[in-house]
Amino acid sequence: MDSTQLIAIFGSILLQSAPLIIAVCGETISERAGVINLSMDGSLLLSALAGFVAALLSGSLLLGFVAAAAVGAVFALIVAFGSLHLRQNQVAIGFVLAMLGDSLSAFLGQSYTRMPGPSVPAWHIPVLKDIPVLGPIFFRQDAVVYFALLLVAVTWWFLFRTRAGLELRSAGERPEAAFTRGVAVRKLRYLYAVLGGALVGIAGAAYSLDVKIGWAEGHTRGMGWIALAIVIFGGWSPVRGALGAVLFGATKALATVLQRSFPQVALVAFNAVPWLLMIVVLLLVSGKLAAPLLARAPATWRRAPAAWRRTLRGLLQAAPPAALGQPLDEQ
Amino acid sequence: MLAAAHAAASTDFFLVYLANIIMQVQLNTIHKQFGSLVANDEISVLFEPGRIYGLLGENGAGKSTLMKILSGYQRPDRGEILLGGAPQHFASPRQALAAGVGMLYQEPLDVPVFTVLENYLLGRAAGGESPRQAARALEALAQRYGFDIDPHEHTSELSMGERQQLELLRLLAGGAQVLILDEPTTGISAEQKDILFASMRTLAREEGKTLILVSHKLDEVQELCDYAFVLRKGRLVGGLPLPCPNQQLVSLMFDELAPRPARRQLGQHAPALSLQSVQVHTGRLELEPVSLQLQAGQVLGLAGLEGSGQELLLRACAGLLPLSGGSLLLGGESQPDWNYPLARQHGVAYLAAGRLEEGLVAGLTLTEHMALVSHTHGLLVDWPQNRKLAEQHISTYQVVGQPESYIENLSGGNQQRFLFAMLPQNLKLILMEHPTRGLDIRSTDWIWEQLDQRRAQGTAILFVSADLDEIAARSDQIAVFSGGRLLRSLPAAETSADELGHLIGGAL
Ligand SMILES: Nc1ncnc2c1ncn2[C@@H]1O[C@H](COP(=O)(O)OP(=O)(O)O)[C@@H](O)[C@H]1O
Ligand SMILES: [Mg+2]
Numbered sequence: 068m069d070s071t072q073l074i075a076i077f078g079s080i081l082l083q084s085a086p087l088i089i090a091v092c093g094e095t096i097s098e099r100a101g102v103i104n105l106s107m108d109g110s111l112l113l114s115a116l117a118g119f120v121a122a123l124l125s126g127s128l129l130l131g132f133v134a135a136a137a138v139g140a141v142f143a144l145i146v147a148f149g150s151l152h153l154r155q156n157q158v159a160i161g162f163v164l165a166m167l168g169d170s171l172s173a174f175l176g177q178s179y180t181r182m183p184g185p186s187v188p189a190w191h192i193p194v195l196k197d198i199p200v201l202g203p204i205f206f207r208q209d210a211v212v213y214f215a216l217l218l219v220a221v222t223w224w225f226l227f228r229t230r231a232g233l234e235l236r237s238a239g240e241r242p243e244a245a246f247t248r249g250v251a252v253r254k255l256r257y258l259y260a261v262l263g264g265a266l267v268g269i270a271g272a273a274y275s276l277d278v279k280i281g282w283a284e285g286h287t288r289g290m291g292w293i294a295l296a297i298v299i300f301g302g303w304s305p306v307r308g309a310l311g312a313v314l315f316g317a318t319k320a321l322a323t324v325l326q327r328s329f330p331q332v333a334l335v336a337f338n339a340v341p342w343l344l345m346i347v348v349l350l351l352v353s354g355k356l357a358a359p360l361l362a363r364a365p366a367t368w369r370r371a372p373a374a375w376r377r378t379l380r381g382l383l384q385a386a387p388p389a390a391l392g393q394p395l396d397e398q
Numbered sequence: 399m400l401a402a403a404h405a406a407a408s409t410d411f412f413l414v415y416l417a418n419i420i421m422q423v424q425l426n427t428i429h430k431q432f433g434s435l436v437a438n439d440e441i442s443v444l445f446e447p448g449r450i451y452g453l454l455g456e457n458g459a460g461k462s463t464l465m466k467i468l469s470g471y472q473r474p475d476r477g478e479i480l481l482g483g484a485p486q487h488f489a490s491p492r493q494a495l496a497a498g499v500g501m502l503y504q505e506p507l508d509v510p511v512f513t514v515l516e517n518y519l520l521g522r523a524a525g526g527e528s529p530r531q532a533a534r535a536l537e538a539l540a541q542r543y544g545f546d547i548d549p550h551e552h553t554s555e556l557s558m559g560e561r562q563q564l565e566l567l568r569l570l571a572g573g574a575q576v577l578i579l580d581e582p583t584t585g586i587s588a589e590q591k592d593i594l595f596a597s598m599r600t601l602a603r604e605e606g607k608t609l610i611l612v613s614h615k616l617d618e619v620q621e622l623c624d625y626a627f628v629l630r631k632g633r634l635v636g637g638l639p640l641p642c643p644n645q646q647l648v649s650l651m652f653d654e655l656a657p658r659p660a661r662r663q664l665g666q667h668a669p670a671l672s673l674q675s676v677q678v679h680t681g682r683l684e685l686e687p688v689s690l691q692l693q694a695g696q697v698l699g700l701a702g703l704e705g706s707g708q709e710l711l712l713r714a715c716a717g718l719l720p721l722s723g724g725s726l727l728l729g730g731e732s733q734p735d736w737n738y739p740l741a742r743q744h745g746v747a748y749l750a751a752g753r754l755e756e757g758l759v760a761g762l763t764l765t766e767h768m769a770l771v772s773h774t775h776g777l778l779v780d781w782p783q784n785r786k787l788a789e790q791h792i793s794t795y796q797v798v799g800q801p802e803s804y805i806e807n808l809s810g811g812n813q814q815r816f817l818f819a820m821l822p823q824n825l826k827l828i829l830m831e832h833p834t835r836g837l838d839i840r841s842t843d844w845i846w847e848q849l850d851q852r853r854a855q856g857t858a859i860l861f862v863s864a865d866l867d868e869i870a871a872r873s874d875q876i877a878v879f880s881g882g883r884l885l886r887s888l889p890a891a892e893t894s895a896d897e898l899g900h901l902i903g904g905a906l
Contacts, residue, residue, distance in 0.1 A: 230519065237509050237520050244507040247471065248521025249492025386511070 076320060077204045084309075084316035085208075085215040086273035086287075090294040091301065091308040092215075092222045093139075093266025099226060099303055100259035101239035101252075102147055103392050105161025108291025109168020110142035110264065111271040116176045118272025119282045123184045131185070132272045139268020140261045142168065147260040150394065151253055157392045165291065173284045180283050187211055187277040211277045215309075218266070222305040235259055239388030270294075303387060318344045421447040421482060421498065421575045421608060423468070428477035430463055437463040438474070439632040445576070450602045450609040452619035452640065454651060455629035456864070461612045462504060464629070465578045469501035470494030481576075492521060500574030504581050506561040510554040517553050518568050539567050543597040559590030566597070576608040577601065583618055584705060595622050614651075615703065616644055648899040652866060668694040669730050670858035671715065671827055677723035678710045685710045687724055688884045690877060692827075694856040697849075699869035699890065702879030702902050708862050709831065711879075715860060716748035716829050717741040729826060747821050751831035757817050760806040764788045764799060764816060771820050791819035796844070811841030818848055825852065830861040834868060846872055866895040866902070878902060 090107065097104045104110075114135035122131025142164055150157040187209045195206040205216070226232040235255060237245035242252045274287045293315060301308030318341035326337045423445040430438040437460045445451055455461050466472040468479060470488030479486045481497055488494040491501065508517045515529060518536050527535070533549040540547040545563040553561060562582055569577060579598070583591050599622070601607045613619050619626055620641050627637045628650040636650045675687035685707040692698050700708035713719045715726065717738040726733050728744055741748070750756035758767065768784040768791070788801040795815045799808050808816065814834070821828070828849070834842040849859060863869050869876055873890040878901045886901060 233512075233516055233520050237512070240511055241507070241509040244509050245520070247491040247503075247507050249490055249495075250521060389511070 074200060074203045078207065080313065080316045080320050081204060082208060082212055083278060083319070084313045085212045086270040086278055087290060087294055087297070087312040087315065088215040088309045089211075089218060089273060090267050090270035090291070091297050091312050092218050092305050093263040093270065094294060094298045095263075095301070095303055095305050095308055096222060096226075096235070096266070097143065097260045097263030098298060098391055099239045099388055100235050100256050100263075101242065101388055101390050101393065102143075102150065102256050102260040102263075103157045103161060104143050104146050104260060104264060104267070105158055105295065106142045106146055106164030106168060106291075107161075107267055107294055108288065109165035109172075110139050110267055111168075111274070111287045111291045111294075112172040112285070113142070113168040113175075114138040114268035114271030115275040115287050116172045116179070116271075116282055118268075119184055119275035120176075120179055122272075122276055123179070123182070126185070128185055128187060128276060131276055132269055135272030135275075136265040136268040139271065140265040143260045143264020143267070144257075146264075147257050150392075151256055154394055169285070169288065172286075176282050176284065176286075182281060184281055185276065186280045209277060211273045214269075215273075219305050219309040226305070236388070239390055242390050242393070267291075267294075299387070314344075315341055421606070422480075423499070423576055423608060424480040424483075425464070425468060426478045426480065428464060428467055428474045428479075430460075430467060430472065430474050436632045438467070440477070441629070441632075441634045443627055443634060443637070445608050445610060447575070447608045448602055448606045449624045450598060450611060450622055452623035452626035453610055453612045453629065454614065454616070454619055454626050454647060456614060456651060458631075458864075459614075459629040459651075460632040461614075461629055462580055465501060465580055465610065465612055466503075468494075468576075469499050469578055471501070471503075495569065495572045495574060498573060498575035499578070500569030500572060500576070501578040502562060502565050502569070502580060502582060504584075506558070506565055508553055508561060508565060510552075512553055513549065514547060514551050514553055514556070514564055515549040517564060518549070518571070522568075522572065535571065536567060539571060543567070543570075543600065544593055545597070557586070557590070559586035559594070562586065562590075562594065570601075574607070576610070578610045578612065580612040581614070582611070583613070583615065591618075598622065616647055619647075620644070644900060645896075648896055652895055652899045668856070669727070670694045670696070670856075671860065672727040672730070673711075673715070673724065674727070675724035676711065676714065676721055676726060678707075678714045678719055679722045680710060680719065683707060683710060683882050685714075686883045688877075689724075690884070690887065692858045692860060692875075694826075694858050695853045696874045697853065697859040697861070697872055699873030699876045700860070700862045700879060701866060701869045701876055701898050702885075704864065706879040706902070707882040707884075708877070708879040712748075712829050712831060712860065712862050715741075715827075716746065718748070745822075745824065745826035746829065747825050747827070748829045749817060749821075749831065749833060751835065758805045758813060761804065763802050763804055764792065764797075765801040767805060767816070767820065791816065795819040795848075814841065814845060818845060824855065825857045828852065828857055828859045828861075830859070832863055832865075833861055834863075834865070842868075866898045870895045870898055 090111065094104060094107060117138045118131040118135030121134035122128050125131070145164060146157060146160050149155045149160040189207070189209045190213075191208075192206040192213075196202045198206070205212075224232075226236060234245065234250045237248075237250055238252045238255045238259075245252050271287065274290070275282055279286065294312075297308055297311040297315065301311045321344075322337040322340045325340065326332070326334060425441060425443050427440045427442055428438050429436075429440050439460075441460075441464055453461050453465070463472065467474045470491045470493055473488075479488070481499070486494075486497055488497070488499075494500070509520065512520065515533050515536065519529070519532055522532075536547065536549050540563070543563075543566075545560075545567065547560065547563060547567070553564070556564070566577070566579075577598075579594075582594060586594070595618075598609050598611070602609050611619060611623055623640050625637060625639050626642075626647065628635050628647065630651060638646060638650075669691065671690075671692040673688055673690045675689055676685075677687050678685040683705065688711060690698065700712065702708045710719060714721055714736075717736045717740060721736065726736050728746070733740070733744075738748075759770070762770070765781065765785045765788045768787045769779045769781070772784065772787070785801050791797065792799060792801065795818060797808070797812050797815045797819065799812055799816070805813060805816070834845055853859065861872075870890060870893055875887065876890050876893055876898065877887045878885045878898065880902065
C-alpha cells in the first residue's frame, strides 16, 4: 500500500465518521445540560429518511437538512417535555422513542427504498487543499465534513469558554446551585436538548445525503447506540468524543482490510474488532484506569506545577454530569 | 458659612439615615407550612444594618426555613418581606441578591467540578468583564477579608471553609448588603472559624452590612452577635441583646421540662456493655477515649450537638465503625474483632435514624419485610406464614396498615412501630439513633413503653437523641459529648433538660 492510498483511506475514514461526530456533539450538549436523549438511534433513522425524502421531493439539499433537523428536534422535545414537564423517566421515554423511530422509518420509507437521490457535492478548499498529506485528508472533502470539524471546535469553545456554556454545564452538574444563581435551569435544558436533537437530525441527513446516500430499511440502524457509547467513553467532551468517532471509523476500515487479507476467517469476527479496540483504547484514556495510574505516582504528581496537573486532570477526567437525568424542583 | 456647614452636616446625617432605612430588613408574619408541619408560625422580626444577629433554635426549629424565605429560595405561604420599607416578592435567590440579600446555605451550593473562578462567574451579570479581570477582582476581594483563594483551583479540592469563603465573596461581589450564614461553623476548622468571624465583624462594623448568623450553638452566638432571636418549634419566642446569661437563652430555646413520669429503676447489676478508652476516627471527627459502663436493663442516653461524637460511638458499638483504640466488652466478654454481623449474633440490635434509608426497604410490603427478616434458608418463601406474622405484629404493635401496605406509605410513627415489631426477642442491647424523631407524643410514649418491657427482660439500651427532654426523662445515666469528647457522665435522676442544654451548649 503506498502513501497516496493510505491518505485516501484516512480521508474516507474522516468522511465516514462525520455524521457520527455531529451526532456525538449533539448528544454531548444535551447530556451536559442534564438531559439524556436515548432516542438517538430512532431519530437518526427517521431524520435520515426525512432528509432524503425532503431533498428528493424539493430538489433542495438545504431543505433536506432542515427537515432532518426538525425531526431530531421534535424527538428531543418529546424527551424533554416528558421528563422536565411530566416528570417521567428520561431513559424510558428515550428508549421507547428509539423503537418508535426505527419502526416508523421502516414503514414510511417503504416507497423510497433504493432510489437514486441528491447528494452533497465535494467541495475542495482552495490553497489549503494543496498542503501535503493534510490537504487531501482534511480539505478535499465536502460541506458535511467541514461542518462536523467546525462543530467540534465550536462546541468545545462554547461549553468551556463562554458564560452561556458555564450555565449549560451548571444545569447538568448542580441544578440547585444553578437555580440559586438565577440560571433558568428548565429553560436551558429544553433549549439544549432540542438543539442537541436537531444536530442528531442533521447527522441523520448526513448519512442519507452524503455518506451512505439514499434510503433503505434500517439504513443507519445501530449508529445511534454507538454514538451514545462514544459520548460516554469520550467523557462528555466534544473533542474526545470526535476522536472516539474517528477511532471507531478507523477500526471499521481496519476490519475491512483485515477481512480482505484473511478471507478464510468469518466476517462476523472482524465486525467485532472495532468494538474490542474501542473498549481497550477508550478504557485507557478514560478516568477509570487513568486515576489509579495517577495515584501510583504521587511524588512526581505533587512536584508537577499546579497548572499542568489541572490540565492533565482535565484531559483524563471523565465523570458524567452529576445531575444527568435528574429532575429539579424549582420552588 | 455656618449655614452651609450646618446644611452639609444635616445632609450627611440624612444620608446615613437614608442608608439605614434602605437596608433595614423587616419580616412580617411569615408563615410556612410543609404539609401539616408548621415550620414558621407567623414570625415577625426586624434586622438593622451594621449589626450582627444570631438566629438561635434547636434542630428543626425553623431557622433555615425562615432564612430561605428571606433569601428568595422558598416562598412563604403568607407574610411579607420589607427591605427599607418596600415590600419584596423574590421569585428566586438571584432576585434577592439583586435586592441585596445573600445567603450562605447550610450545604455549600456550588458546582464541585467547576474551578473557583467558574463558580464565581456563574450567575454574575456579564458586564464586559473578562475572566482574567474577574480572577483579579476575586483575588483582591479575598485579600480584603483575609481569605486565601486560588481562582484556578478546582472547587472539589477546597475544604468546607474555603468553599464558604468563595461563596461569601461571590455574594459580596453580587452586591449583598444583608448576609445570612446558615450554621457556617459546622465542618470547618477552628482557624477558619476565626477568619470567618473576623470577616463578619469587618462587614458589619466597617461596612455597615447586616449579618445574620443562624446557629444552634450558644457560645458562638454569644461570642459574635449583638442580638439574638430565638425560634422554638416554628415560633419566635423572644429576642435578647447579647451578651446575656446563657440561662436566659436556654430557657427560651428549650421547653419547660414536663413533670417526669415515675420510672422504674431496672439496673440488674449484670454488665451489659462496657467501653474502655474506646477511640473512633473518621475523616471528619476524632472521638477521644471514652469509658462507659451499662448494666443489663439500664438506659444510657448520649447527649450532644449533632456531630459531637456521640453518633460515632453508637455506630462503633453496633460494629459499623472500627474502633481505633480501646476495648469493648459485651456481657463481660472482650470482643476484639467487633463487627456488625458479630453484633447481631450476640443479640445487639441497631436502629438507624434514617428509617427508610437503613432500616426498612421502600417498595416492599409489610409481609415481604417479615419474609426478609425470617431466618429460613429455603428456596421458597412461606407467604401465608409471613402474612400471618405480619398480621400478628400489626395487631400487637398497633400499626395502622395492612400486610399488603407498602412500607413507605405508612406514617413515620407506624414505620417506627413496625421496625420495633421486627426486632428479635431477648436482645442484650438495643442501640438507637433518634428513636422518636418526628413522632407524635402518643407514638413516642408507646415506643418507650415497649422498650421498658424489654428492659424488664434485661435488655440494655443505648441511644442518641437531639431531644434533651427525651434524654433526661428516659435515661438512667446520661453521657454528654462535645467536640469529639465525652464531657461528663451524670445520673439522669439529678439532671434536668435545662442543665443538659447548658452542658451541650458548652457553657460549663
Ligand atoms: N422542604 C421541606 N419539606 C418538608 N419539611 C421540611 C422541608 N424543609 C424543612 N422541613 C421541616 O421543617 C422544620 C424546620 O426545618 P428547618 O427550618 O430546616 O429547621 P432548622 O434550620 O431550625 O434546623 C423541620 O421539622 C423540617 O423537617
Ligand atoms: Mg437548619
